[in-house]
Amino acid sequence: MSKKTSVPAENAATPPSVAVPSPHAKAPANAALNAEQKIELYRKMVRIRRFEERCLPVYNQGKIGGFLHLYIGQEAVAVGACSLMGKDDHVITVYRDHGHAIAVGMDTRALMAELYGKVTGCSKGKGGSMHYFAPDLNYWGGHGIVGGQIPLGTGLAYAVKYKGLKGAAMAFMGDGAVNQGAVHEAYNLAALWDLPVLFVIENNRYSMGTSQERSSAGQLGKRAEAYDMDWYQCGGHDIYEVRATLDEALQRAREQHKPAVVEIDTYRYRGHSVADPDKTYRDRKEIEDYRNTKDPIQLFQNQLLHEKVLTEALIAEIDAAARAEAERAVEFSEASPFPTADDIQKDVYWETDQPQRTSEGRIFFNSVK
Amino acid sequence: MATLTYREAIRAALSEEIERDENVVIMGEEVAQFNGAYKVTEGMLEKYGPKRIVDTPISEAGFIGMGIGASMLGIRPVMELMFWSFYSVAFDQIVNNAANVRYMSGGQIACPIVIRGPANGGTNVGATHSHTPENVLAHHPGLKVVVPSNAADAKALMKTAIRDNDPVMFLENTLLYGIAGEVPDGDITLPFGRANIAREGKDLTIVTYGRSVLHSLAAAEKLKADKGLNIEVIDLRTIRPLDVDTVLKSVAKTHRVLIVEEQRPFCSVGSHLAATIQEEAFDELDAPILRVGTIDAPAIYAPPVEKNFQLPNPERVIAGVLKVLA
Numbered sequence: 256m257s258k259k260t261s262v263p264a265e266n267a268a269t270p271p272s273v274a275v276p277s278p279h280a281k282a283p284a285n286a287a288l289n290a291e292q293k294i295e296l297y298r299k300m301v302r303i304r305r306f307e308e309r310c311l312p313v314y315n316q317g318k319i320g321g322f323l324h325l326y327i328g329q330e331a332v333a334v335g336a337c338s339l340m341g342k343d344d345h346v347i348t349v350y351r352d353h354g355h356a357i358a359v360g361m362d363t364r365a366l367m368a369e370l371y372g373k374v375t376g377c378s379k380g381k382g383g384s385m386h387y388f389a390p391d392l393n394y395w396g397g398h399g400i401v402g403g404q405i406p407l408g409t410g411l412a413y414a415v416k417y418k419g420l421k422g423a424a425m426a427f428m429g430d431g432a433v434n435q436g437a438v439h440e441a442y443n444l445a446a447l448w449d450l451p452v453l454f455v456i457e458n459n460r461y462s463m464g465t466s467q468e469r470s471s472a473g474q475l476g477k478r479a480e481a482y483d484m485d486w487y488q489c490g491g492h493d494i495y496e497v498r499a500t501l502d503e504a505l506q507r508a509r510e511q512h513k514p515a516v517v518e519i520d521t522y523r524y525r526g527h528s529v530a531d532p533d534k535t536y537r538d539r540k541e542i543e544d545y546r547n548t549k550d551p552i553q554l555f556q557n558q559l560l561h562e563k564v565l566t567e568a569l570i571a572e573i574d575a576a577a578r579a580e581a582e583r584a585v586e587f588s589e590a591s592p593f594p595t596a597d598d599i600q601k602d603v604y605w606e607t608d609q610p611q612r613t614s615e616g617r618i619f620f621n622s623v624k
Numbered sequence: 625m626a627t628l629t630y631r632e633a634i635r636a637a638l639s640e641e642i643e644r645d646e647n648v649v650i651m652g653e654e655v656a657q658f659n660g661a662y663k664v665t666e667g668m669l670e671k672y673g674p675k676r677i678v679d680t681p682i683s684e685a686g687f688i689g690m691g692i693g694a695s696m697l698g699i700r701p702v703m704e705l706m707f708w709s710f711y712s713v714a715f716d717q718i719v720n721n722a723a724n725v726r727y728m729s730g731g732q733i734a735c736p737i738v739i740r741g742p743a744n745g746g747t748n749v750g751a752t753h754s755h756t757p758e759n760v761l762a763h764h765p766g767l768k769v770v771v772p773s774n775a776a777d778a779k780a781l782m783k784t785a786i787r788d789n790d791p792v793m794f795l796e797n798t799l800l801y802g803i804a805g806e807v808p809d810g811d812i813t814l815p816f817g818r819a820n821i822a823r824e825g826k827d828l829t830i831v832t833y834g835r836s837v838l839h840s841l842a843a844a845e846k847l848k849a850d851k852g853l854n855i856e857v858i859d860l861r862t863i864r865p866l867d868v869d870t871v872l873k874s875v876a877k878t879h880r881v882l883i884v885e886e887q888r889p890f891c892s893v894g895s896h897l898a899a900t901i902q903e904e905a906f907d908e909l910d911a912p913i914l915r916v917g918t919i920d921a922p923a924i925y926a927p928p929v930e931k932n933f934q935l936p937n938p939e940r941v942i943a944g945v946l947k948v949l950a
């Protein structure tokens with residue numbers, strides 16, 4: 256098995272990710288898009304960014320607890336990938352999950368309320384930033400243990416195939432997660448049993464403060480070869496490139512039940528989490544270079560201006576709407592109540608949440624409350 | 625005496641042991657170049673170099689297992705889990721290999737490893753990051769389990785842990801890292817299995833450990849001020865070995881016991897303590913032993929709900945004391 260170069264760049268001399276017009280505009284997945292759909296892709300990326308930027312002051316006011324891992328800089332990956340999902344396709348990701356959540360269509364009010372720990376949050380205030388879920392949108396989380404979601408994504412693919420459905424699962428992970436044993440066990444199962452799963456590595460070059468070179472031997476995607484799986488590598492800054500690559504891999508997964516590893520080059524602008532001072536492992540210039548030359552929103556804006564799909568007026572309108580939406584999410588969250596003490600023991604077991612118990616015996620044990 | 629934070633005290637112990645024994649190696653995710661996720665190992669890479677302070681990939685089963693293997697050949701690895709919550713990824717290595725290798729080899733192989741990191745709730749990091757596995761670890765003969773509550777104990781117990789020839793599970797607390805205390809100078813160690821009577825009293829014994837000691841002491845002061853009660857507070861320091869004698873002596877004096885722990889009550893450290901006390905001092909008891917612990921559910925995220933309701937706090941400890949005394 257080998258590396259697939261799905262969409263050859265037209266001009267190898269120009270880095271494919273920064274070229275306008277995008278060399279991937281003519282890929283089938285992108286050629287099929289109408290103007291409205293393109294605007295929607297752009298709008299989603301802007302909505303993710305404005306949502307997350309709005310989270311920061313809320314966090315700094317102490318209204319968000321725990322960790323806050325921002326996705327800023329990586330928006331084209333989640334939006335590109337999730338825009339390809341059909342009704343039997345599924346997605347699962349890590350704690351850096353806000354982008355995927357908005358990309359699949361979750362309501363930003365429920366997402367913000369979850370950060371506030373309010374009962375109106377998408378997980379009723381029980382999960383927090385790292386644990387967003389929306390099974391009704393085929394979005395299976397938001398997982399806090401590095402690598403732990405990859406067997407789950409493989410299981411989603413197993414279930415899709417078992418039921419005879421023509422769908423696939425995309426299991427996202429970071430570049431640091433590829434070194435977890437669970438990931439390798441999942442690779443083997445997927446390849447051995449021909450499961451329709453894409454292992455999507457969002458390679459933002461760092462796992463916390465550790466660069467890829469300091470944590471991983473060899474090329475990340477290439478590990479697929481040891482399991483006789485195909486693999487792809489593509490840029491994650493040009494949303495057209497993300498879509499072109501994943502579209503091809505998804506079709507193979509859906510139609511031939513072929514798993515693949517897809518390594519996508521991307522970059523996060525913020526620290527690992529908001530608590531990371533981001534001082535020890537990369538220099539400012541590197542971040543600035545990405546911002547200035549590869550920003551996924553800017554690139555797509557340029558592309559759509561070039562295609563005459565976007566206008567300056569529309570750009571401003573989309574931006575204003577995204578800011579207003581983020582503001583509404585904050586207002587909604589502020590006005591929402593916290594869960595109560597009694598809520599702590601709800602949602603632990605299916606059976607205790609039902610009107611009637613199905614088993615006997617004592618389930619919960621409490622000390623003095 | 626020096627005033628050190630809990631974090632600095634652990635760092636001091638690690639540094640002194642690194643200097644004392646060339647086989648001591650510190651390993652874990654982000655411990656070196658990033659100075660530690662919680663800055664326990666800050667500055668140590670610069671001081672001791674990359675042979676002694678080693679960054680690992682995110683591969684808990686791999687590097688913890690590797691440390692166990694290296695310890696069998698006489699290395700003394702001190703492995704950091706960024707959170708003890710991630711021990712589950714390395715669980716097989718810990719409970720099957722570290723705990724059992726001595727036994728299964730008929731005593732031929734020692735495993736002098738320390739696994740350390742924070743294990744606590746209260747920081748709103750949700751169910752996957754808030755585990756307190758001291759009961760799970762202590763359930764496995766072969767492992768030793770240490771949960772220090774203050775800077776001085778943390779330093780002395782860490783030194784003991786590194787010199788110990790058995791696998792030692794050392795459970796710290798992110799909410800204690802910044803708390804300062806007096807730490808004696810010099811090469812001070814503390815034997816495992818020696819509890820500390822953190823506060824003397826005659827009306828009731830609170831048996832506790834880790835951060836719950838702070839809640840218990842705060843509750844005891846308030847009960848003294850408000851109701852004139854004299855509460856004895858025993859800080860276990862280590863869960864296995866367990867200083868049963870100190871607990872029983874106190875029970876013989878107060879005849880009433882409240883256990884305070886950041887554990888869910890089912891099969892907790894407190895369950896074991898309550899069983900042991902009634903087995904060995906039933907006649908001394910004037911009231912049932914009660915427990916104050918974590919509400920029996922996965923850790924909730926919602927910050928005020930976790931803090932005010934799910935976890936032990938001084939108010940809940942006071943309620944527990946009054947219930948035992950009622």
Ligand SMILES: Cc1ncc(C[n+]2csc(CCOP(=O)(O)OP(=O)(O)O)c2C)c(N)n1
Binds near residue numbers: 431432
């Ligand atoms: C099993 C486990 N070990 C360690 C951690 C702590 N941790 C959270 S994210 C992270 C870095 C992951 O980096 P990467 O996979 O590259 O994803 P990114 O954060 O860059 O998106 C670490 C070490 C964890 N959550 N789970």
Ligand SMILES: [Mg+2]
Binds near residue numbers: 431463
């Ligand atoms: Mg990364």
